[in-house]
Amino acid sequence: MLLLFYLSSSAQTFVSDSSSSKAGKYLKENLAFKVGGAVSSFAHNGGIEAPVPGSKSLISWHAGLVMDMFRKKHYQTRVELSYITKGARETFGNDRIEIESVNKLQYIQLSILPLILKTNLGKVSPYIGLGGYYAQRVGIKSKWKPGAEWEDDAIAAGNLDKKNDVGYSVSVGVYVRKKSFAELRYDGGLNAVSSTSNIKNRTLTLSIAL
Amino acid sequence: MKANFRITHFLFCLTFLSVFLAGCDKNNLLPVDDYYRFDKLNRLQMSKLNEVNYFLGFDTQAIPLSAVAYQLGGTQVKTPNQTISYYANGEKLAGESFLPTQAGTFNLIGKLADAVSDTVKVNVWDPATLSIVITAVDSDSEILSNGTDSVEFGIELRHGDDVIEGDFPIVLFVNEVQTGSIFTTRTPGNYTFVAKGFGLTSNAITIKSVTLPTYPLVRMPVIFHEVNRTTLTAAKIKELTDGMTKAYRNTLNNANAVKDANSADIFIEFYPMTTGPDGTQLATPGLERVTSTNVNFTQEETFSDAFNHFWNPDQVINVWVYPNIQGGYANSSWAYYPYVTVPLVGVGSATKGEQPFLPFGIFLNANHLVDQNTDEILAHEAGHMLGLAHVFDGDGSEFNNCSTEDPDYCSDTPYYDRNAYGRNMPSVYAQRFNRSACNGGQYVATNFMDYYYCYSNSFTVQQSRRVRHSINYALWLPTAFNGFQSGRRSSTLSLVEKPANLKYIKPVVCKMP
Secondary structure (H helix, E strand, O other): OHHHHHHHHHHHHHHOOOOHHHHHHHHOOOEEEEEEEEEEEEEOOOOOOOOOOOOOOEEEEEEEEEEEEOOOOOEEEEEEEEEEEEEEEEEEEOOOOEEEEEEEEEEEEEEEEEEEEOOOEOOEEEEEEEEEEEEEEEEEEEEEEOOOOOEEOHHHHHHOOOOEEEEEEEEEEEEEOOOEEEEEEEEEEEEEOOOOOOOEEEEEEEEEEO | OHHHHHHHHHHHHHHHHHHHHHHHOOOOEEEHHHOHHHOOEEEEEEOOOOOOEEEEOOEOOOEEOOEEEEEOOOOEEOOOHHHOEEEEOOEEOOOOEEOOOOOEEEEEEEEEOOEEOOOEEEEEEOHHHOEEEEEEEOOOOEEEOOOOOOEEEEEEEEEOOEEEOOOOOOEEEEOOEEEOOEEOOOOOEEEEEEEEEOOEEOOOEEEEEEOOOOOOOEEEEEEEEEEOOOOOOHHHHHHHHHHHHHHHOOOOOOOOOOOOOOEOOOOEEEEEOOEOOOOOEOOOOOEEEEOOOOOOEOHHHHHHHHHHHOEOOOOOEEEEEEOOEOHHHOOEEEEOOOEEOOOOOOOEEOOOOOOOOOOOOEEEEHHHHOOOOHHHHHHHHHHHHOOOOOOOOEOOOOEOOOOOOOOOOOOOOOOEOHHHHHHOOOOOHHHHHEEEEOOOOEEEOOEOOOOOOOOOOEOEHHHHHHHHHHHHHEOOOOOHHHOOOOOOOOOOOOEOOOOOOOOOOOOEEEEOO
């Protein structure tokens, strides 16, 4: 509800600003390179919790190409093709042991996000987006720390056996000078990454595009 | 417009904040059972316990527990032991060990993820409810004071009538001195054994150690009835009776092999009969050549035919030498057990003065005069006549597996499964003389009452006692009990008449290789 209210108020603001048509012109069919950091985790029971940046989440990077399409003054669609590492850094345990586990799942991800922009703020244009993605896994690295040393974990890698992922994305960001943008995005997987456990990707990315 | 700008940025920041706050709810420590590494566990196998019995008050250490995890297909999955939750009778344990505090049987299992292990049991005992029982294995209450004859003790820890299996810190004492489970001595006397452990003391067993028995010498004449053949000579008969004498005087050892530790002199000698039923000197001492209209003989036919040449067994030992034995006994010799007036386990009883209702003697297969140690065969068959059974359960007709009762009633002769021995005959010749006793021990076959392959050089003390019982109380033997005067002179004798209602009685059949 909060998000819908924000989109609605932003759209009204853009319509009343006569200078926004000029800004839309610069954004039209804009192709850019995007790069940034990512914080990932697994949701174990389908929850929407977002990864928390820090030692308890998997921190990685992502990069790709971005194209804005169907640009209107306050609306446009963004299509992205990027490489991204998702996964989790987790600790399992009981009252006698704690076992750290790190799983890095590398994807090629195609995202489509309709955006709503607010263009009457001078050099910056905040936006918000809601869309989806499809990701094809191209690699996986798993390790665990059952004792003092880290060890490769082929068993965990084998159990994370789903090779593709689809999900939704929620994005907030800001265009600067109508060319570059910075963005914070939340990707929530809808498919489990394992056929034996209900584990879903949750990723928070912070990106810049030039 | 400025106000609108502030509202927009407030909402924008609120969106960021809500996303982060959602992440702050995350519980960092996830349950180990949710670890997807263990999703495909198929089997959890408890490791065998070092000891399945635990004695309260004596065992103080907790019992360590561990289990091995497997995936489908049997691949072992590395699993820290602390990830597994252990339970005793359904109650979760604090760690990877079990420290019993009360008596009972406890079923121990492990769980990890969706896998539940098999069950291992530990019996926790209160020693106050237990008892120790000792038994003398394969032995009566006597042993020889020769340093080799032995008595072995079995020690059992019991709960009521149930025996608790396992090795326990229970110590055997003889006359209050600690000893091993196998006891030998060179000092005659009484020895009292008890076992102690867990604060308990067993029943007491007293064993008497005695010196080797000695008996009055008994000498018995032998007559060979050689049917339809002329193989035997005076020299051969002398050789055979001398061999029998050596066997019963504990000096026959054709293979020069080690003798039984309990080998004993039975004080019996054999010699060729010198006179016939008519009182005249035999042309060949110990030999009567006879003819039969039969050329071939079944065992049943010899049973009846032997009565045609059956000299009074109170005066002489009859040995019928039959050729061409037919049927299943074609390669066998045989004899009959005695009948005694004072009971002896394993043989029949009869009344003194009763006439022979069977051809009591030895039936020697003529084939066994060639390429055989015939003296050993005759000593073996004479052993049957004198009350000895085979050391294993069975005879040439039928072999049985390990019996619960000692088949020859002599605890100083170990017995074995002759069927198993036949099935597992070693290819190495020397190993064929080894035996696996029914009580689990290994030994070398030396007893005259065994079958091939055997060194045939020993009768034991207990066998000597059975034989001497027969000498004292058996019918149809040339013994003082039956009016025979031991010595080299033969008495006047008669023939035994065939009973009118003669019924076939199966002998003890001894098959040779």
